[in-house]
Amino acid sequence: MPAHPPGEDTEFLPYGDRHLGKEMVGQILDPSKELQEDHRQARDGLLDLLKACQERDLKKAREIVAFIDAVAGPHWRWEEEGLYPALRQLSEDLAHSLLREHDEVIEGVARLTELFKRRGVSRYAPTDWAEAAGLVPRLLYHVATCDGLVIMMEKLGEDELFSLRQAIFLARHQGLTLLEWARQRRETTLLQWEEAHRRQTA
Numbered sequence: 001m002p003a004h005p006p007g008e009d010t011e012f013l014p015y016g017d018r019h020l021g022k023e024m025v026g027q028i029l030d031p032s033k034e035l036q037e038d039h040r041q042a043r044d045g046l047l048d049l050l051k052a053c054q055e056r057d058l059k060k061a062r063e064i065v066a067f068i069d070a071v072a073g074p075h076w077r078w079e080e081e082g083l084y085p086a087l088r089q090l091s092e093d094l095a096h097s098l099l100r101e102h103d104e105v106i107e108g109v110a111r112l113t114e115l116f117k118r119r120g121v122s123r124y125a126p127t128d129w130a131e132a133a134g135l136v137p138r139l140l141y142h143v144a145t146c147d148g149l150v151i152m153m154e155k156l157g158e159d160e161l162f163s164l165r166q167a168i169f170l171a172r173h174q175g176l177t178l179l180e181w182a183r184q185r186r187e188t189t190l191l192q193w194e195e196a197h198r199r200q201t202a
């Protein structure tokens, strides 16, 4: 496993000059626990969303979708900027399949947000509720597969875990929602992925 001295590497954690000191990331002690706690929130939100769709509770559905967008933003970001680049050293295929799952999740949350824009429950047809409920299983599937990464994280070294803690801290500190992050920053991350892949296979 290659070493990535904190503060020196810019490929592993694509934040350029925005590396943080140990004292600042000290509050993020265990990335695995952070990963699982985020997933629990997403899981519960998604299960509640299914219930809200069954009960056609528009206010609740809108609140939950906004909550998922908010929780998922920093989480998806630190995964793509910190965790997945680390895991790709263990398995390139795994990292790429997780990225593709993220594509689907972003599309799903964007569609849910779009669906629940309309005010007034009378504006919703049964097919709208069915469509919203139908998007949930795919999102839950990703939460479940992503949670399985804890077993892979056990194979990361100290330097990688430190960089991961930085990524978690920064993503939460900046606090972009999932859709904001997808619009504003994700393309840059994906370009860095492609560039790293090109260098590896050259």
Ligand SMILES: [Fe+2]
Pocket (backbone or CB within 6 Å): 039, 075, 079, 143, 146, 147
């Ligand atoms: Fe995740």
